[in-house]
Amino acid sequence: MRANLSKLIQEQFKTPSPIRQIMKMAERQNIINLGLDPEELISFGGGWVNHFTPESYRKSYLEICDDKELFHSSGGYSTTIGELECRRQICNFEKELFNVRLSKDNVIIGLGSTQLMHDLFITISDPGDSIMLLDPTYPNYFGQIKFTLRNSKTIFLEGLDKESWTFIPDLAKTIEDFQDLYQARNPKIILLVSPDNPTGQIIPQELVEAIMDIIDKKNTFLIIDFAYKSQYFEEPPEYFSWSPSDHSQLIAMHSNSKWGRGLGRRLGWVEADETVINGLVSTQQCNILCPDTLHQMAFAKYVESSLRDNSLKKYIEESRIKYKKAAEITCDAIDQYLKMRTLRPQGGLYTVTDVGKDSDLFVTDVLKNTGVLLVPGKGFGPSLKNGVRISYGPLVENTEKITEGIKRIGDYLSH
Ligand SMILES: Cc1ncc(COP(=O)(O)O)c(C=O)c1O
The missing domain is CATH 3.90.1150.10 (Aspartate Aminotransferase, domain 1)
Structure with missing residues (x-):
């Protein structure tokens, strides 16, 4: 050829x-x-x-598949932003587990966080923009940055200190390093994972607060990838409860993969300011058209019932x-x-x-x-x-x- x-x-x-x-x-x-x-x-x-996966979650699929009308509905296109009922139940899920005050207008559903991150990069930044990541970080981001934002520059903020083999051993120094790098390189996106892949650490509240203060009203977004949000081993930090209405430059990336063992049943969502959500709708329209309807229906059914019987x-x-x-x-x-x-x-x-x-x-x-x-x-x-x-x-x-x-x-x- x-x-x-x-x-x-x-x-x-x-x-x-x-x-x-x-x-x-x-x-x-x-x-x-x-x-x-x-x-x-x-x-x-x-x-x-x-x-x-919880048995009642599995049964929500059975109920849909067993009902001719429901199964028929699950074969229809969903709205690009995601079904209203599913977005409502995402708000209930976040309220119950992390006390996030979320409106359905601040939520868009996609086919897992990998697709959503790809579309988010396209939505909020341009080729050539700089992106700041912690060192080390989730390696799939490197390819995603290359695919979506050719020639973008990756800036590393030190997370793991190799000498002492500790994570952010000196918070004040990390904040200072962040400030210096931010001023010198002016990144459009700062991307953190918490709990983190690969270090298993939770990004300290003080660092997230300092970053939000430094980027406040500047042309920068902070994305937190919450793929492992439900797998926290200590008291979760306060920013696990933050909502887009309080922090318009914060974008929270969520996945159905890990908390409910639904890795292959592709579903994820983004919580963000309405401007970002509207932008993502345009990107998704061209990319996936709509998220998976069956998975949205099953998720909404499960969350509704597990909140009712207190099992979630x-x-x-x-x-x-x-x-x-x-x-x-x-x-x-x-x-x-x-x-x-x-x-x-x-x-x-x-x-x-x-x-x-x-x-x-x-x-x-x-x-x-x-x-x-x-x-x-x-x-x-x-x-x-x-x-x-x-x-x-x-x-x-x-x-x-x-x-x-x-x-x-x-x-x-x-x-
Ligand atoms: C930090 C992080 N984000 C995203 C993903 C992928 O999530 P999803 O299955 O929602 O695409 C992974 C998978 O390992 C991950 O470690």
């Missing part, structure tokens, strides 16, 4: 994501080629949750405790068997561990010799060159595998 793919894609092919490469290495056939038993593979690689909070609480326990088991095993520095998660599914050498080589060596998969840190930002991300999310229902996997690595390293 003589016809070329776009230059953008050709460039992407030349710089494949290190995470995707390692996940490929862990594919069944490759594990067999390495002389290992795929059944014995223990993976700390996956960025997903593995607890069960109980479910969130129970799953939250599971992840907290899995995080503790992971860190205890790292302390006992690896004796490496690791961050104690305050939420989410991950910790980052200092392996003291190039993490690409470390991860490949460990996989070949133990059948345990870790994720090398380089793809998350420069601070994690000698670090790995360990995800306990997929093993939340099999925590004995967490200890077994870490012990296997410890046994190998000590030989």
